[in-house]
Amino acid sequence: MTYEQLSPADTPMTPQQYGVGARFTLAVYDSDYPEIILGALRSADATGLTVETGDISTFIGGTEQRILEYLCAVIAHASKSGAHLSASILLSRGCPGELLCELPAGVSALGAEPISLGQTGVRARAHWSLYPLLDGDSAGEHMSPIYAAVDQARADGIYSGSDHYATRLDGDLALVLRTVANAWIGVGKTVQHVVTHLTLSINSPSPITD
Amino acid sequence: MTYEQLSPADTPMTPQQYGVGARFTLAVYDSDYPEIILGALRSADATGLTVETGDISTFIGGTEQRILEYLCAVIAHASKSGAHLSASILLSRGCPGELLCELPAGVSALGAEPISLGQTGVRARAHWSLYPLLDGDSAGEHMSPIYAAVDQARADGIYSGSDHYATRLDGDLALVLRTVANAWIGVGKTVQHVVTHLTLSINSPSPITD
Numbered sequence: 001m002t003y004e005q006l007s008p009a010d011t012p013m014t015p016q017q018y019g020v021g022a023r024f025t026l027a028v029y030d031s032d033y034p035e036i037i038l039g040a041l042r043s044a045d046a047t048g049l050t051v052e053t054g055d056i057s058t059f060i061g062g063t064e065q066r067i068l069e070y071l072c073a074v075i076a077h078a079s080k081s082g083a084h085l086s087a088s089i090l091l092s093r094g095c096p097g098e099l100l101c102e103l104p105a106g107v108s109a110l111g112a113e114p115i116s117l118g119q120t121g122v123r124a125r126a127h128w129s130l131y132p133l134l135d136g137d138s139a140g141e142h143m144s145p146i147y148a149a150v151d152q153a154r155a156d157g158i159y160s161g162s163d164h165y166a167t168r169l170d171g172d173l174a175l176v177l178r179t180v181a182n183a184w185i186g187v188g189k190t191v192q193h194v195v196t197h198l199t200l201s202i203n204s205p206s207p208i209t210d
Numbered sequence: 211m212t213y214e215q216l217s218p219a220d221t222p223m224t225p226q227q228y229g230v231g232a233r234f235t236l237a238v239y240d241s242d243y244p245e246i247i248l249g250a251l252r253s254a255d256a257t258g259l260t261v262e263t264g265d266i267s268t269f270i271g272g273t274e275q276r277i278l279e280y281l282c283a284v285i286a287h288a289s290k291s292g293a294h295l296s297a298s299i300l301l302s303r304g305c306p307g308e309l310l311c312e313l314p315a316g317v318s319a320l321g322a323e324p325i326s327l328g329q330t331g332v333r334a335r336a337h338w339s340l341y342p343l344l345d346g347d348s349a350g351e352h353m354s355p356i357y358a359a360v361d362q363a364r365a366d367g368i369y370s371g372s373d374h375y376a377t378r379l380d381g382d383l384a385l386v387l388r389t390v391a392n393a394w395i396g397v398g399k400t401v402q403h404v405v406t407h408l409t410l411s412i413n414s415p416s417p418i419t420d
Contacts, residue, residue, distance in 0.1 A: 023337065023375050025409050027237030027296050034415070054419035056296075056337050056411045059374050086237050086266075088298035088409055090339065092375045099360060099372035101353055127233065127266050129300065131341045131405065135351040142343050142403070143311055150309060162309035164269050165233050165302045165405070193352070195341065195375070197407050199235050199298055201266045205244070209264035 016050075018110045019096030019103070021061040022071060022089060030083035037078065044073035057088075065115045067091075068181045072174055076120040079173070079202045087200040091184050094193035095133075103192070105135045111189035114182045117174035124173040125208070126200045127166035128153075128180055133193040145191070149183035166199075176200070226260075228320045229306030229313070231271040232281060232299060240293035247288065254283035267298075275325045277301075278391045282384055286330040289383070289412045297410040301394050304403035305343075313402070315345045321399035324392045327384035334383040335418070336410045337376035338363075338390055343403040355401070359393035376409075386410070 028036045041053065049070055050061035060067050075087055094109065095101040130149050132142045150167050153159040156179045158171035169176045176198075184196040238246045251263065259280055260271035270277050285297055304319065305311040340359050342352045360377050363369040366389045368381035379386045386408075394406040 021374055025296050025298070028239055029237060029243040030239070031241040033239040033294070055414045055416040056335050056378065057409055061374070084243070086235055088235070090375055090407070098374060099377065105351055105353070125266050129405070131343060133341060133352050134344050134346055136344055136348050139346050141315055141345040143315070164231055164271070164308060165300055167309065168266065195339070197300070199267055204265045206265040
């Protein structure tokens with residue numbers, strides 16, 4: 001499929017056509033990990049989503065709100081086992097397809113409404129990176145949206161510090177996911193291809209490092 | 211420190227000044243994870259590196275060759291426990307500092323020699339993404355270096371397929387890390403700020419999905 005086939009100029013693209021989606025790996029540090037992971041995946045409502053689980057990671061396609069609801073539900077369910085876990089999450093928009101991006105550069109950026117999530121009671125700590133993938137003929141530079149996103153994390157009360165290559169977040173799992181997703185959606189209003197990566201740590205026995 | 215203090219025009223920057231480094235989270239799906247992770251970290255030679263382990267991830271600063279040797283040694287050691295594990299790895303160059311990038315945009319890109327690693331006998335499968343972070347006044351567009359890197363993975367014999375947002379790699383752990391690192395170094399010859407993310411899966415009992 002080409003962009004022209006997908007989206008005549010007068011028809012807004014769907015999130016799927018625009019490549020809105022996630023890829024995540026849920027790691028459970030416990031010998032009972034198969035039951036915990038499969039139980040968490042089974043517990044979450046995948047209505048309206050495309051979910052494809054492989055041996056390396058799981059793909060989720062759908063709307064921003066539904067993708068984040070699903071991620072939050074899966075991770076919260078696994079966390080309630082009490083096991084230490086980590087999750088690496090990638091959110092992407094503006095470059096559908098697999099190896100080849102099926103949208104040409106310079107398509108109008110497709111924003112979305114901010115998402116909302118109900119609190120989970122699960123404390124998550126995270127390292128977060130945001131990548132606005134500008135091309136040479138795009139306006140702007142890539143650090144300003146990153147600084148703005150970090151300011152928003154401070155305003156949301158979950159900023160915990162800055163480390164090399166990543167911002168540290170600390171708060172309810174739902175707040176962490178909301179801040180990350182809404183920054184990704186927000187930058188996506190002006191930049192076509194935006195990716196964000198998050199590494200979550202939950203129930204860690206390690207001393208917290210600040 | 212400012213860029214001017216760090217690097218007069220006639221003094222090449224060190225990898226540390228240029229922000230060459232890694233951040234990784236090693237996840238072990240086994241109730242004996244503390245011993246396996248701490249044993250792996252202890253087993254690897256950290257000579258010449260800055261290694262800072264926190265509760266979310268571990269930072270490694272140093273030269274490209276030494277960073278990759280260390281990562282390969284830690285992960286190979288943990289793999290030999292037989293436990294299923296995953297690792298999320300971020301390699302970054304061209305943007306030192308923490309929240310604020312301490313180099314202005316438009317610094318001459320600092321390349322490096324390709325790295326080499328001895329084979330480990332550990333099979334790794336991975337999802338890989340490469341992000342050349344161009345600014346609006348940079349030449350070029352960001353997808354071409356990604357396509358070129360994937361072509362190199364094919365030539366290296368470890369390309370296993372393309373999924374949404376990531377290229378699938380499959381081969382000896384050392385070959386996977388070498389291909390990823392050398393693509394990151396290669397793009398770094400012309401682009402200042404280059405980040406790559408890799409999610410590795412080792413000893414998975416899940417059926418391999420192609």
